[in-house]
Amino acid sequence: MDINRRDLLISSAGVAAALATTTPLSAQNNPQPASLGLEAAPQPGAGSSDISAYEALKNERKIAVINLSSLEPEAQKILPPYSYAYISGGSGDEWTMRQNETAFNRWVIDPHYLAGVKTPDTATRILGSKLSLPVITAPMGGQGIAHALKELPDVQGTNAAGTLYVNSSVSHMSMEEIAAASRGPKWFQIYFPSNRDYARELLQRAKASGFTAIIVTVDSTTFGNRERTIRLGMPSPNLGRGNGVKTPGINANSIGELKVDLNWEDVAFCQKESGLPVIVKGVLTPGLAAEAVKRGCAGVWVSNHGGRAIDHTAPGISALPEIVQVLGGKALVIMDGGIRRGQDVFLALALGAQAVALGRPVLYGMALGGAQGVESVYARLKTELQMVMQLAGTAAIKDINRNYVRKLEG
């Protein structure tokens, strides 16, 4: 039987029973196993929490976004508890997650007034793809917990905003469905599985579906300790696996395991089997960045996984400058973590990123307004970026550089 269909047919009676018998304490003794469902809340066989609520989130409308941070409390009002805990949380004490946002406060923008800039242009190009702004949608697994249409509204909203969608290998829709629904640039992110044949299948399917780059996430070969969901004591909803195995002979039971001892040979495997540019995601040190580029990667993605992997790693914006310096313009640098303002985008670009990625705000926008919600989130960010560029005196994205940013003393 098809795994997606079976998983979607979980009955609400089972849900009620699961809810009635689960307590926060029992969940603390029941840590989640490391598997390819890593960032896709649904774990095969884990039962289901409040599936009717998941099915109810079908919003499709423009939303009024005053700023991106204000989306979270609004989304919290409508998301099922597990979804909100899963999306909003980080690992451990969530220090890194908080620092991702507050570390921007260590930098200030130096505006160049009287520069005669009238209408700044936010358009840019990365790896040959034209974007309406230097912000892309970060890979996020299992988006069915935020909207009944799973990844579809995110893909469509990202397209409508004129930017790039990154498909997580643990998406609820298959990469083929996502590619068919997409009319914009798209990359494929892989959590490298322990089964090499399955890894090959994923990479080849991504290429055949028209994805133009592979993102290898290296910071999550095992679970971060996400205490918000553990404390909640609910089983994750089981919404199936989008990218199940297709090649005859590959053991479907094995595909849920991650390759824990990930290494450079696996990165080379991604390059060889896909024939596409490869970007390493989860880079926080100049040494790793330099090695990636030495080994032929097209770029690095400076990220701590939104504070969801190792707590007490550096915020993205703090790790960025040294990485940019060591690469010396030889490769693409993307940065994410805590991007909530046009100012944050401007600072990251001034410190040398060519683009930044947006995580949680996209999912909150999708929960609140589907594709139009995602588009509204991007529209707000673009307006803020245009405002900052106009005031700071940069007419184009290429004009934003180190002369526009300064580190605060102390």
Ligand SMILES: Cc1cc2nc3c(=O)[nH]c(=O)nc-3n(C[C@H](O)[C@H](O)[C@H](O)COP(=O)(O)O)c2cc1C
């Ligand atoms: C709900 C959720 C799911 C995620 N799933 C993935 C994933 O499947 N693959 C991946 O590389 N990163 C994943 N990430 C990390 C994001 O790609 C990104 O690094 C992070 O969310 C950026 O931080 P921000 O949420 O503060 O914008 C996920 C993040 C969230 C919040």
